[in-house]
Amino acid sequence: MSWDIVIGIETHVQLTTQTKIFSGASTSFGMPANENACLVSLAYPGTLPVLNKEAVKKAIKFGLAVNADIAEHSIFARKNYFYPDLPKGYQISQFELPVVSNGFLTIGDNKKIRILRAHLEEDAGKSVHGILNNQTGIDLNRAGTPLLEIVTEPDMNSAQEAIAYAKKLHNLVQWIGVCDGNMQEGSFRCDVNVSVKPSGSEKLGTRREIKNLNSFRNMEQAINFEVNWQIEQLEDGNEIVQSTVLFNPDTGETRAMRSKEEANDYRYFPDPDLLPLKITQEDIDDIRSTLGELPEVSIKRLVEDFKLNDADASIITSNKQTYEFFQSLISEGLDPKITANWIVVNLFAKLNDNELSINESPINKDQFVLLIRRIMDKTISNNAAKKIFDLLWDDPKVEVDQSIESLGLKQVSDSSAILPLVQEVIAHNQAMVEQFKSGKDKAFNALVGQVMKLSKGKANPGQVSELLKDELNKV
Amino acid sequence: MKNLSLKELNLGLASKKFSSVELTKFFLNEIKTFNPKINAFITVDEEKSLQQARDADKRISQDNMNELTGIPIAQKDIFCAQGWKTTCGSKMLDNFYSPYDSKVIELFNQSGAVNLGKTNMDEFAMGSSNETSYYGEVRNPWNLDYVPGGSSGGSAAAVASGMAPAATATDTGGSIRQPASLCGLTGLKPTYGLVSRFGMIAFASSLDQAGPIAKSAEDCALMLKVMAAHDTRDSTSIKQNIPDYLKSLDNPIKGKTIGLPKEFFNDDLNQEVKIVLEQVIDSYQKMGVNFKEISLANSHLSIPVYYVIAPAEASSNLSRYDGVKFGFRAKEFKDLEEMYLKTREQGFGEEVKRRILVGTYVLSAGYYDAYYLKAQKIRRLIADDFKNAFKECDLILAPSCPSTAFKIGDKTEDPVSMYMQDMYTISTNLAGLPAISSPAGFINKMPVGFQLIGNYFDEATILNFTHQYQQITDWHQKTPGADV
Numbered sequence: 001m002s003w004d005i006v007i008g009i010e011t012h013v014q015l016t017t018q019t020k021i022f023s024g025a026s027t028s029f030g031m032p033a034n035e036n037a038c039l040v041s042l043a044y045p046g047t048l049p050v051l052n053k054e055a056v057k058k059a060i061k062f063g064l065a066v067n068a069d070i071a072e073h074s075i076f077a078r079k080n081y082f083y084p085d086l087p088k089g090y091q092i093s094q095f096e097l098p099v100v101s102n103g104f105l106t107i108g109d110n111k112k113i114r115i116l117r118a119h120l121e122e123d124a125g126k127s128v129h130g131i132l133n134n135q136t137g138i139d140l141n142r143a144g145t146p147l148l149e150i151v152t153e154p155d156m157n158s159a160q161e162a163i164a165y166a167k168k169l170h171n172l173v174q175w176i177g178v179c180d181g182n183m184q185e186g187s188f189r190c191d192v193n194v195s196v197k198p199s200g201s202e203k204l205g206t207r208r209e210i211k212n213l214n215s216f217r218n219m220e221q222a223i224n225f226e227v228n229w230q231i232e233q234l235e236d237g238n239e240i241v242q243s244t245v246l247f248n249p250d251t252g253e254t255r256a257m258r259s260k261e262e263a264n265d266y267r268y269f270p271d272p273d274l275l276p277l278k279i280t281q282e283d284i285d286d287i288r289s290t291l292g293e294l295p296e297v298s299i300k301r302l303v304e305d306f307k308l309n310d311a312d313a314s315i316i317t318s319n320k321q322t323y324e325f326f327q328s329l330i331s332e333g334l335d336p337k338i339t340a341n342w343i344v345v346n347l348f349a350k351l352n353d354n355e356l357s358i359n360e361s362p363i364n365k366d367q368f369v370l371l372i373r374r375i376m377d378k379t380i381s382n383n384a385a386k387k388i389f390d391l392l393w394d395d396p397k398v399e400v401d402q403s404i405e406s407l408g409l410k411q412v413s414d415s416s417a418i419l420p421l422v423q424e425v426i427a428h429n430q431a432m433v434e435q436f437k438s439g440k441d442k443a444f445n446a447l448v449g450q451v452m453k454l455s456k457g458k459a460n461p462g463q464v465s466e467l468l469k470d471e472l473n474k475v
Numbered sequence: 476m477k478n479l480s481l482k483e484l485n486l487g488l489a490s491k492k493f494s495s496v497e498l499t500k501f502f503l504n505e506i507k508t509f510n511p512k513i514n515a516f517i518t519v520d521e522e523k524s525l526q527q528a529r530d531a532d533k534r535i536s537q538d539n540m541n542e543l544t545g546i547p548i549a550q551k552d553i554f555c556a557q558g559w560k561t562t563c564g565s566k567m568l569d570n571f572y573s574p575y576d577s578k579v580i581e582l583f584n585q586s587g588a589v590n591l592g593k594t595n596m597d598e599f600a601m602g603s604s605n606e607t608s609y610y611g612e613v614r615n616p617w618n619l620d621y622v623p624g625g626s627s628g629g630s631a632a633a634v635a636s637g638m639a640p641a642a643t644a645t646d647t648g649g650s651i652r653q654p655a656s657l658c659g660l661t662g663l664k665p666t667y668g669l670v671s672r673f674g675m676i677a678f679a680s681s682l683d684q685a686g687p688i689a690k691s692a693e694d695c696a697l698m699l700k701v702m703a704a705h706d707t708r709d710s711t712s713i714k715q716n717i718p719d720y721l722k723s724l725d726n727p728i729k730g731k732t733i734g735l736p737k738e739f740f741n742d743d744l745n746q747e748v749k750i751v752l753e754q755v756i757d758s759y760q761k762m763g764v765n766f767k768e769i770s771l772a773n774s775h776l777s778i779p780v781y782y783v784i785a786p787a788e789a790s791s792n793l794s795r796y797d798g799v800k801f802g803f804r805a806k807e808f809k810d811l812e813e814m815y816l817k818t819r820e821q822g823f824g825e826e827v828k829r830r831i832l833v834g835t836y837v838l839s840a841g842y843y844d845a846y847y848l849k850a851q852k853i854r855r856l857i858a859d860d861f862k863n864a865f866k867e868c869d870l871i872l873a874p875s876c877p878s879t880a881f882k883i884g885d886k887t888e889d890p891v892s893m894y895m896q897d898m899y900t901i902s903t904n905l906a907g908l909p910a911i912s913s914p915a916g917f918i919n920k921m922p923v924g925f926q927l928i929g930n931y932f933d934e935a936t937i938l939n940f941t942h943q944y945q946q947i948t949d950w951h952q953k954t955p956g957a958d959v
Contacts, residue, residue: 043795046555046674048709078791089794267838272681272788274710
C-alpha cells in the first residue's frame, strides 16, 4: 500500500523589536536571569499591557510579503493556563481575529503553500533546572517577547517540501527585517503537524504535532521518523491518536507527551485590558513603502538581467546578506557571472567548512574585488585565483597583486609565448592528434591539459584552446 | 477639624489655621480611637503619612498648593502605593509591599495630598458587605451591628465615622455607590476609562473603575478633578478634556429632564425606599426639573450578565496569584501542582474561589458560547437601552440599593441575595456609564441614598444635579449619632 504524507507547519517567529510586545522592557538576548523582567513581565498586581506598535508594523510587513489580508480590526485574546514561566497565568495572543490571514509562499517548482493566518502573541519565560539546589528557577527575560505565529494549511507532502517551506520562510522573515532568524537562540521555531493517508484518499489522517523544532536538520529527521512510524502503525492495524510529540535529537525519535501535559482547555476570551487593534489602509500603505524588493523578485532580476543560472541565483538570494554582498561587488563593475560563481563555489565552500555566515567571513572585500578583477583582466587564471583566495581567507592582510607577483602566478596571455608550447605538444602527441581528427572531442581537452602543464599552469586557458584549434586545423 | 468639607480644610491650610501635620495627626488620632471598633483601615503608617504632611506644609509655605495639598485622604487597599503594604483584602497579598505607585496614588502624591492609610475592602473587591475581607468585617458607623456595604466598605466607614475627610474607592458592580448609600455618603463611579486602572489591582478589567467616596458632591468634584487623567499605561484610559467639575456645580438645572426607568420603579421596589425616592423627585421638581418615564428593557438581565462576565475576567485576572513570584505561598507541598493547589486553596477566601470557579466554568470549551458570548451580546443591548434613554433625558434617577444596610452575617450564607444588592447599580458598569449615589434620608435610623446616572463623560452634570439637591437638603451633613 502506498501512502500520502500531509504536513502543516506553525512557526513562532520572534520579532526584532527593541522592547517587549506589552511593556517597555528590553528584548536583548543573553542577559543575566530576570534582568529584563520588569513589573509587567513579572505580572505584578495592577500592571497592564500596552501594545508595542513596532510589533504590529512587523506583523503587517510580513503579511504584505506573503500577499496576505491585513485585518482592519483584530482582537487580542487571553490563553489561560498555569505554568511557572507564564507569569500572568495567561498568554496574550490572538485567537478569533488574527492580524494576518490568507497568504501564501511558493516553494520548488511554483508550488503554493497557503498561509492560513499569522497572529501576534507574547512569548513565555523559561524554567531553569539544575542551578539551584533541588529547585527550579524561573527566568522571565523572554516573557513578553513579541512573536508572530505563522500557520500554514496542510499543503506540504514530504519532508523536503516542509524543509523548503521552512527555509524559504526563514529567509523571508530576515530579508524583510522582522526576525533575526537565529534558530539557536529560539528566534525561529517550528511545530510540524504530520499525518499520512492512503494514496489518493480525500480524507485526512489523524495528525500528530511535533513541537519546537529549532533546526532544519532536526525537522527533516523528525518528520521522516514520524512518517515511518505512522505508516508502520497503520499497516499494523493500529490507529493514530491525535497528540503532541517531542523530537529527541539524540535518538532521532519522536515520543508522545503524557496526555496530562496537553490536556488543556485554554478558555480563550478577548483581553479586556487591550482595545481591538485597528489598522487603516494608510498604515498598510506606509508599511508597504518600506517593504523593499522581495527575494523572488531579486531571483528574477539575477536571471534576467545578469544571466545567472537558476541555481546560482537562488543561492545568492538565499539570504539578504549574500544578496547585498553580491550587489555591492557588481556595483564595483565586476562581471556578474564570474562574481556569482566565486561566491557560490569558493566563498560558500569556505564558509560552510568553517560554519560561518556571510557576515562572519574573514575575507577582505577590497582584495576580493581585486582578485575577481584580476581574473577578468586575465592577469591570473581561475586556478591561480583559488590559491590566492586561500591566502586571503587565512590572512586578511594579504594583498592580491603582491601575491601574484611573489608566487609567479601571472598568466601568460601572449600568443607568441604560447604558440611554441602548442606546437611542441602537437609534435609530441601524435596519437592524441589522430584521435581528435577521428572525432574524439575528449582528446582536445587532453591536449589543452598538456599545454597547460607545459606552461606550468600560467598560460591563459582560453587562448590555449584557440591557438590549439588553429594549429590542429593546419595539421 | 472633624466634619469639615475638603474646601474648608483647604482654606484652613491656606490661611495657616492649622498645618497639614496637625491635620494629619488629628485624623491619625481619630483612627486610633475609632478604628478598633470599625476596622475600616488595614494599614496605617503614621511616619509615612506625617512625612507627606511635612512635605505638604513645605509646599504650603512656598505658596505652591492646590485644592488637596496637605489634606489626608484614605486610600482603598486596591491601589498599589510604593512602600505600602497593598493587600486587596486578601491573605494572598498579606506580605505584598508594592514597589510602585498606581496612577491614582501618583496623582494624589503630585497634588500634595497625604496618604492617610489603606482601607479595608472585600477580598479582591468581591462582595457587597465587606465581610469577605481577610482582615475581618468592617462595621457601619451608623450601627456597629450592620455592614457598611462593599466592596469599598472600609473607605465608606472611614469617611462616615470621621476618620478620614474623603477616600478613594472602586466600583465594579456598585462597590462605590452601595457603601456610600449604606453609610450616608456621596460616592461617584466615573465613566469607564476616565480614571486610570494602572496599579489598581484588577477584579474584572472591563468593569472596574475608580472614584471617590466623600461627604458631598462638592468633595467628590474636588477628588475627581485630581483622579481623572489620561494614562498611556492603561490602554483603556480615554483621552478626554477634564472639565473643572467645581465650576459647573452651580449651573442652573431648571428645565432639564430626569428619566425614571419604569423597570426600577415597579412593585419589586422596597416601599420605604420608594417613599424616599418620591421625596427626592419632589425636591427636584421644586427646582424646576422635569421627569419623564423611560425604559431600560434589558435591565433585569444585568445581574445574570454581570455574574458571567465579572467572574470570567476575574478567573483569568487572579491566575497570577500562584505562589511563584510574589504574595502568599503554601508552606508544604510535594510538587508544583500541589504548590499551586495549596497556595490558592489557602490564599483565597470562599467568595473569591466561588467566582473563580464560576468564571472558569463559563469560559470553558462548550460553555463559552452559551454563557460568555451571550452575556457580551446582552451587555451591548443593555448599553443600547441607555443610549436610547439619553435621547429623552439629561440624567436617569434610580434607587442606589434595594434597602438600607443589613446586619452583619445576614447574607453570608446566601450569595445570591448578596448579589441582589447590586441590582440597581450593575447595569451602569455594564454600559460603562458614570453614576453617583447621594444621601436621601433614613429608614429606621439607617441612611439610604438615591442614584443619578449620566451619559458618557458627563460627570459634570451628575455632580451639578447632586450638588443642587444637597443645597436644599442636609442629609449629607448628618453624622452617626445624630438624631435621625
